[in-house]
Amino acid sequence: MKQTKLVEITDIEQQKEILEEAGRIIRDGGLVVFPTETVYGIGANGLDADACRSIYEAKGRPSDNPLILTVPDEEGALQAAAVISPTAQKLMDYFWPGPLTIVLPRKPIVPDAATGGLDTVALRCPDHDICRAFLRYAGVPVAGPSANLSTRPSPTTAAEVMHDMDGRVDMVIDGGPCHIGVESTIVECSGDDKVTILRPGGVTIEMLKEIVPIVEMDTTLVTGKGVPKAPGMKYRHYAPSAPMTVVVGTEDKVTEKLQSLYEALKAEGKTVGFLVSEEVGSHFPHKNMYVWGHHDDKEALANQLYTGLLSFDSDVVDVILAEGVDDEGLGLAIMNRMKKAAGGHVILVD
Known part of the structure; x- marks a missing residue:
């Protein structure tokens, strides 16, 4: 055990010695957890096969699930990408730094352990000053999947990281809470002025269409079958400790359905947890309840989703009943995570 x-980093310039130490740990093959604007990542040298394999070991993650390499800037991406197409360049210029991961042809220097054996590499430049300072001190592309045990909800605070990763990594950099709360969007540049979404996230379809005329969804997102081209495509993810059912619809219909499910579960002697909006939550007992914000505030739900799921680890509940959202805008990423967390148990009540 490590x-x-x-x-805790609050001043990059005053605490640069800590970031230098973190960079050395990465270059020496160790593991450093670092903050981003989306979720916390577990970092290793993305050009070191053994270091990448240590991420899989720490997370208990299947080795055919590709890793995202994080870089401080476009120059860092050129360490790993064999070519940057005009479409990819356009996306980098507009969305980097930010919650967009771009899948590109890889250079031979990038090991199979970082790509799940694929001939492509997933690259992202996070919009987080502490993160990018750390990446500059590392001096190599840093593999950085979410810093949680595999299948579990991703951490958005250092405390949540320590719950899963204490003793598994060399260092955890506490940069405060993540402000987006769901992972990056992953896209593949599948042609001139065309991209395919491999995983929805912080950059929405609507935002992508402002830059690229043709935006499609990868068939694996729909069928759940096939070789994973990017993280989060194949295996169960984001799961809380208790089984969860998600109900999607209007506020009144969701409240009515949740009430029916709650009464049935209560009759069976089950203890129920609720992950709901303020409006829906007002109709239920407040014990074992996590309220994420107003019914129509998708940004609040995205920001609070994983913390809400993790909150039920400390509550003794048998079942979680959750309120979902429509899939417009950020809702697509939210529901992608909620469906996986619920094992597909989603009820539509429109």
Whole structure:
């Protein structure tokens, strides 16, 4: 078991020695958890096969699930990408730094352990000052999947990281709460002025269409079958400790359906947890309830989703009943995560 060092960064310039140490750990083959604007990532040298394999070991993650390499800027991406197409360049210019991961042909220097054996590499430049400073000190592309045990909800605070990763990594950099709360969108540049979404996230379809005329969804997102081209496509993810059912529809219809499910579960002697909006939550007992914000505030739900799911680890509940949202805008990414967390148990009540 590793001796995990937890450090809080509040001033990049005044605490640069800590970031230099974190960079050395990466270059020496160790593991450092770092903050981003989306979720916390578990970092290793993305050009070191053994270091990448240590991520799979720490997370208990299947090795055919590709890793995202994080870089501080476009120059960092050129360390790993064999070519940057005009469409990819356009996306980088507009969305980087930010919650967009771009899948590109890889250079031979990138090991199979970082790509799940694919001939492509997933690259992202996070919109987080502490993160990018750390990446510059590392000096190599840093593999950075979410810093949680595989299948579990992703962490958005250092405390949540320590729950899963204490003793599994060398250092955790506490940069405060993540402000987006769901992972990056992953796209593949599948042609001139055309991209395919491999995983929905912080950059929405609507935002992509402002830059690229043709935006499609990968068939694996729909069927759940096939070789994973990017993280989060094949295996169960984001799951809380208790089984969960998600109900989607209007506020009144969701409340009515949740009430019916709650009464049936209560009759069976089950303890129920609720992950709901303020409006829907007002109709139910507040014990074992996590309220994420107003019914129509998708940004609040995205920001609070994983913390809400993790909150039920400390509550003794048998079942979680959750309120979902429509799939417009950020809702697509939210429902992608909620469906996986619920194992597909989603009820539509429109």
